[in-house]
Amino acid sequence: MNKAEFPLIGIFGGTFDPIHYGHLRVAEEIAETASLQEMRFVPAGIPRLRCAPVASLQHRAAMVRVAIRDNSRFILDERETRRDGVSYSVDSLRELKRELGTDVILCFIIGADAFMKLAEWHSWRELFGLCHFIIAARPGHPLTVNHGALPQELAEECAQRWVSREDDLKHTSCGLIFVAPTTLLDISATAIRARIAAGRSIRYLIPDAALAYIAANHLYSGEG
Numbered sequence: 001m002n003k004a005e006f007p008l009i010g011i012f013g014g015t016f017d018p019i020h021y022g023h024l025r026v027a028e029e030i031a032e033t034a035s036l037q038e039m040r041f042v043p044a045g046i047p048r049l050r051c052a053p054v055a056s057l058q059h060r061a062a063m064v065r066v067a068i069r070d071n072s073r074f075i076l077d078e079r080e081t082r083r084d085g086v087s088y089s090v091d092s093l094r095e096l097k098r099e100l101g102t103d104v105i106l107c108f109i110i111g112a113d114a115f116m117k118l119a120e121w122h123s124w125r126e127l128f129g130l131c132h133f134i135i136a137a138r139p140g141h142p143l144t145v146n147h148g149a150l151p152q153e154l155a156e157e158c159a160q161r162w163v164s165r166e167d168d169l170k171h172t173s174c175g176l177i178f179v180a181p182t183t184l185l186d187i188s189a190t191a192i193r194a195r196i197a198a199g200r201s202i203r204y205l206i207p208d209a210a211l212a213y214i215a216a217n218h219l220y221s222g223e224g
């Protein structure tokens with residue numbers, strides 16, 4: 001559906017176990033490039049496709065809150081803390097669409113590693129009817145996503161959806177895929193948790209406020 005220019009809202013789903021500068025820098029750069037009106041961080045409940053997060057959803061949401069508090073465009077969206085059980089992005093996007101109405105365009109922010117596995121997500125084809133995708137490259141996951149490295153059924157679904165200009169996202173309500181130019185930062189939550197467990201420094205990998213929260217709550221050290 002063609003649209004006049006409506007505001008774009010970024011939806012950044014993730015386990016954020018914990019949030020780190022890889023997430024934050026990607027969010028900042030995509031918000032700037034795509035002129036997003038706001039970026040909503042949506043910490044996931046229990047993901048269906050991966051191991052249970054280490055920290056509780058309440059702790060993970062609290063770390064996001066303190067990490068983004070100085071950025072007026074960044075918002076913590078705690079809807080998945082209010083839902084029981086397994087977490088599906090499609091449910092959050094359906095709710096957001098209902099709440100925010102048709103005068104905004106939702107853009108789901110996703111790393112290249114996660115996008116490669118999209119066809120394993122619950123009701124994944126429906127997502128293209130709810131939002132655009134903005135993909136961030138990730139070290140170790142080169143941007144071959146639109147050059148044949150996707151699983152076949154995902155590649156087929158995506159074939160007509162790639163756009164190379166962020167401006168294209170503003171004129172269609174959903175269903176497009178844009179690979180954003182972002183700074184490659186080889187930071188992962190898994191590596192951060194491993195460093196904490198080993199008693200090693202995580203300074204400069206995550207914001208100081210999130211670091212202080214982890215220390216105060218004895219997260220990831222095995223003592224909590």
Ligand code: ATP
Pocket residue numbers: 013014015016017021022023026109110111112113114115136137138139185186187188189190191
């Ligand atoms: P883990 O190491 O536990 O898998 P993670 O660091 O990938 O965690 P998530 O919360 O699972 O963090 O990631 C949320 C989203 O952010 C995913 O789409 C993921 O691909 C993306 N992402 C995470 N880290 C980076 C990074 N350094 N650069 C680009 N995208 C990232």
